[in-house]
Amino acid sequence: MxxxxxxxxxxxxxxxxxxxxxxxxxxxxAILQHIFKSESCICGDLVEEIGLAQATISQHLKELKTIGLIKGNIEGTSVCYCINPEAWSSMKIVLFDFLNKDLNRESNCC
Amino acid sequence: MxxxxxxxxxxxxxxxxxxxxxxxxxxxxAILQHIFKSESCICGDLVEEIGLAQATISQHLKELKTIGLIKGNIEGTSVCYCINPEAWSSMKIVLFDFLNKDLNRESNCC
DNA sequence: ATTATATATTGCAATATTACGATTAAGGGA
DNA sequence: TCCCTTAATCGTAATATTGCAATATATAAT
Incomplete structure (x- = not known):
């Protein structure tokens, strides 16, 4: 299992x-917050910003890329990451819809 | 590691x-949706509803209880679960605050 | 008391995740 | 061309998660 x-x-x-x-x-x-905090794309100062090894950060970036939340543009020798607005929006819709389920409830029994 | x-x-x-x-x-x-769907508390028809073993459901319920999202009231021989509204609200605040970060951004560069 | 029912806990196997060093791949600049 | 920088990938160790059978616990009913 x-x-x-x-x-x-x-x-x-x-x-x-x-x-x-x-x-x-x-x-x-932290990675997503850092991308949001910076005005434009964020170009790989994540390793020093967050205290994890470069390989580890790269792995987390890969997971964010795999689900589509971020995009990476090669810019010379470095890579520029930014939010994918479409994916971010659809994630928000899915999550908001779920989190707002409690609005339909008037009472709790316990 | x-x-x-x-x-x-x-x-x-x-x-x-x-x-x-x-x-x-x-x-x-699925467990949380089932609790929301039912009008009152949900008393352990989760095992048949979801197709997992009783031990597995119990384990997932424990995790939801540990973080405080649900409460369990013993009711005779069965246990009645329901949402903890305070914990649910604070989770919503924390998540909404994060998910709405994109509202502050006017442009994406890539 | 004994049995039946409902849920929790324990123990365990399979798989996933996290983290990092080492290596690789690809540009940029001297 | 030869290094230097940057990021991805590989390999691996430690730990976590998932799922279930078996067992334990606790109350209800007979």
Whole structure:
């Protein structure tokens, strides 16, 4: 085991969980916050900014890229990362929709 | 390794990641959706509803309880679970604040 | 008391994640 | 061309997660 049984869940549930999972590590949160903080793209000062090894940062960037949240543009010898606005928006929609489920509830029983 | 270096991140980053992490599994999403769908508390029809073993569901419930998102009330021989509104609200605040970071940006460079 | 029902816990196997050193690949500049 | 810089990838060790059978616990009903 150690293997998620994705096939027993809906596409929506798996999608939501995937987005949440990629946000489920402080280094990836820090990377995204750093991209937002900088006005333009961020070009690889992440390693010194966050205190992790270059290989580790690169691995986290890969996960963010795989799910589509960030894009990387090669710029000479370095790579420039920025948010993918479409993916970010669709993640927001999926998450907001879920998180706002409680608005439909008027009472809690316990 | 296999161990998150939490000490190099801020409390806010770790908190946000913790909430996202617990949402990062489709079974836990399904459990929360089931609690929301039912009008009152949900008393352990989760095992048949979701297709996982009883021990596995119990483990996922434990994680949701540990982070405070749900509460369990013993009711006779069964246990009644419901959302903890305070914890849910604080999770929403933390997540919304992060997800809305893009509103401050007027342009993307790539 | 005994049995039935419902949930938690334990123990374990399979797989995933995190982190990092070492290496590789690709440009840029001397 | 030969280095230097930057980032990706590989390999690997340590730890975490997922899932389940078996067992334990606790209450209800007979």
């Amino acid at each position: 150690g293997l998620v049984k994705s096939e027993i869940f809906t596409h929506q549930q798996n999608l939501l969980a995937s987005f949440a999972k990629v946000l489920g590590h402080p280094a990836r949160i | 296999g161990l998150v270096k939490s000490e190099i991140f801020t409390h806010q980053q770790n908190l946000l990641a913790s909430f996202a992490k617990v949402l990062g599994h489709p079974a836990r999403i």
